[in-house]
Amino acid sequence: MEKVSSSIRITGQPLSESIFIELRSAILRGKLRPGEKLSEQQVCDKFGLSRTPVREAFRQLELEGLIETIPNRGAFVVGLSKRDIEDLYEMRKAYEILAVKWAIERITKEEMEKLEEAYEFMEFYTMKKEADKMLNINMQFHNLIYKASHNRMLEHTLSTYQFYLKETESNSAYLDGYLEEVLKEHKQIYDAFVEKDTEKGMAAAAMHLDNAKARAK
C-alpha cells in the first residue's frame, strides 16, 4: 500500500469516519484487491494516525461485508464480484420501489416542494444538455424520495447502494446520450407523486431502474 502525502483530517468529523469512507471507496474501485490482507499498521502509516480510529473503521467495513476479519489474524478484503454488482441493481430496484410507494404515501408538503424543484432542475439541465449536472440532480432527486419514505433504514441502505453503484460504475458519464430518456422516466415518477398514485409510481420506478441497469452496461 502506497503512502499518501496529505492528511485526511477534516475538522469536526471523526477520523474513523474518514478512514471508513476512504477504504470503502478503495475497495469498491478495486484499488484494494479481494483476498488482500489489510494490515492495521499499514493503514495507520499510510494515513499517519493511530490504530484506534483505524480499528473502528475496520469494524464498520466488516459490518458492510467489504472486509472479513479473522480473530487474531487480521482483516482481508472481500470486495464485489461482477455478479454482486449485477445483483445490487436488483436489490436496489426492490427497495426503490418500496421507497417510492412509502414516499408517495408519506411525503410532506415541504418535501414535495423540494422534489418539484429537483424535477424542474432536471428539465433545465436536460434542455442545456449538461450531463454531469444532470447526474448530480438525479442523485438528489432519488435521495429526496428516500428521505420522504420516512424510513431511516431504507434511506440509509439506498444511499449506500447509490454510493456503491456510483463507485463501481465503469463510466460515470454514461448519461450522455440518454438525457431525454432519463428525464421522461423521472417525469413518470414525479407525476405519480403529484397524482398520489402509488401503483403508477412503483411501476415507473421499476421501469426506470431496469433501464438504468441497461444503460450502465
Place this chain on the structure above:
Amino acid sequence: MEKVSSSIRITGQPLSESIFIELRSAILRGKLRPGEKLSEQQVCDKFGLSRTPVREAFRQLELEGLIETIPNRGAFVVGLSKRDIEDLYEMRKAYEILAVKWAIERITKEEMEKLEEAYEFMEFYTMKKEADKMLNINMQFHNLIYKASHNRMLEHTLSTYQFYLKETESNSAYLDGYLEEVLKEHKQIYDAFVEKDTEKGMAAAAMHLDNAKARAK
C-alpha cells in the same frame, strides 16, 4: 443503566462483537429507550471493560442506525418505531423474494440436501407439535436459502432482519396454532426448489411472508 454481575467474555470472540450484539438486543427489546443517552463510560462500567471495544461496538450500532452519535457530544439511542417494524416486514419480503429466486438458480447439490433435510425436520416437528423446535428449524430453513442465494450482502441483510424481527416480536411462540399452515407454506417454497421453478418460489415466498406478518400481530 444497571450493572451486570457476570462478564460477557467468550473465548475467541472479540469483546466488541459481544457488546455490539448485547446493546443491539437491548435497543430492539426496548430496554434502552429512544432518545436515551448512551454513555461510553457507563457501558464500560456495566460490562467491566475498557472503552476501546465499546467504541467499536458503538460505531457498528451507528452504521446500523440504532444509535446516532453527535461528534464530541455522545451517542443517543434511536430504536425502532411501530411503523419501522411494520416496514421491516415489507423490506424483508422484498429481499426474501430475491433470495428465493437467486437460490433456486444458484443452489448447489450440497445446499439442496441440507434444505431437504431442514424441510423434513419441519414435517417431523409439525407432526410432534413442537412449536419451539419448529421456530428454530424455520429460521435455519430460511438461512439456508439466504446462503444458497450466493450473495453475501443479501444473506447478511436478511439475517439481520430475521434477528430484528425475532427480537421485536412480542410473542416468540406465536407459531403455536399455525404449525400446519406454516409447514404448508414452506412446502410450497421447497417444492419450487425441487422443480427449479423460480416464479413459483417467488410467489410462495411472498405469500409466506404476508402470512408471517399477519400471524405476528
Place this chain on the structure above:
DNA sequence: GATTGTATTCTTGTATACAATTATATCTCT
C-alpha cells in the same frame, strides 16, 4: 529431505493515558 517442536517476531485485542471539546457550576454584575 521432510517433519515436528521451540523460540522469536509480528499482529491483533484490550487497557490506559492524554488532548480537545462540551457541559455544568460558580461567581460577578446589573
Place this chain on the structure above:
DNA sequence: AGAGATATAATTGTATACAAGAATACAATC
C-alpha cells in the same frame, strides 16, 4: 433574582502501552 462570564468537571476523540495469540524461522529428530 436573572443574565452573562469564567472556571471546573465530565465526556468524547486520539495516541500509546501492554497482553495475548498467530505466523515465521530455525533447529532437532526421524
